[in-house]
Amino acid sequence: xxxxxxxxxxxxxxxxxxxxxxxxxxxxxxxxxxxxxxxxxxxxxxxxxxxxxxxxxxxxxxxxxxxxxxxxxxxxxxxxxxxxxxxxxxxxxxxxxxxxxxxxxxxxxxxxxxxxxxxxxxxxxxxxxxxxxxx
Numbered sequence: 001x002x003x004x005x006x007x008x009x010x011x012x013x014x015x016x017x018x019x020x021x022x023x024x025x026x027x028x029x030x031x032x033x034x035x036x037x038x039x040x041x042x043x044x045x046x047x048x049x050x051x052x053x054x055x056x057x058x059x060x061x062x063x064x065x066x067x068x069x070x071x072x073x074x075x076x077x078x079x080x081x082x083x084x085x086x087x088x089x090x091x092x093x094x095x096x097x098x099x100x101x102x103x104x105x106x107x108x109x110x111x112x113x114x115x116x117x118x119x120x121x122x123x124x125x126x127x128x129x130x131x132x133x134x135x
Contacts (some may be wrong), residue, residue, distance in 0.1 A: 004030070004108040007039070007100060014064075014095040015075065018103060023070045029111035030129075032075060035064035037101030042079055042095030044087075049122070052087075055081070058098060062086055067126055068105055069113035074126065 003026060008017050022030065039059045045052045059079040066075035072120035077095070078088030110131055 001102060002109055004105040004107060005103070007102050008097050010097055010099055012101070013031045013093055014039070014077075014097060015091050015093050015102060018068060018075065018102040018105075019073050021103075021105075022068045022073060027068060027070055027105070027107050027114040029108040030068040030105045031108065032065050032068060032103065033106050034104040035061055035101060037061045037080060038098040039095050039101075040098040041094060042077070043092040044077060044089035045092055046089050052092060052093060057135075058082055061101060063088070064091070064103070066091070067113055070120070071113060072115035072116075 004021070004027070006021060008014065037059060041054065041056050042059050043052065043054045044070045048079050059081055062078040064075060064077045065071060068075070075091040076088060077091045078086055080086045114127040114129045116127045118125040118129070
């Protein structure tokens, strides 16, 4: 396993920056294990796979997890608002960092993740393509 730790700054798009990081660091298979920070805008999709909500207010990142790869990411986020109400869903583009976000990714060097359209779900789903080395 290999560790990746990076910090995002005000105005960065959380999802885009994670995808860019995975691509520029040639991450074949990884998992987000930790992220803390805050957002000024949060765009997430609900569990029905269709409803997208956008909140424009100060929000704390409570958790961020999922799979990452240079071939695509699948991330879920939970945030809390100023009244400490927590909500979350599927991370979409349009989540703007307010002050900072710290992200920790563990790269799984024995695997390669890809994404392929699944006719049953209607989404690009995780495909574990091959094992490299000791997996």
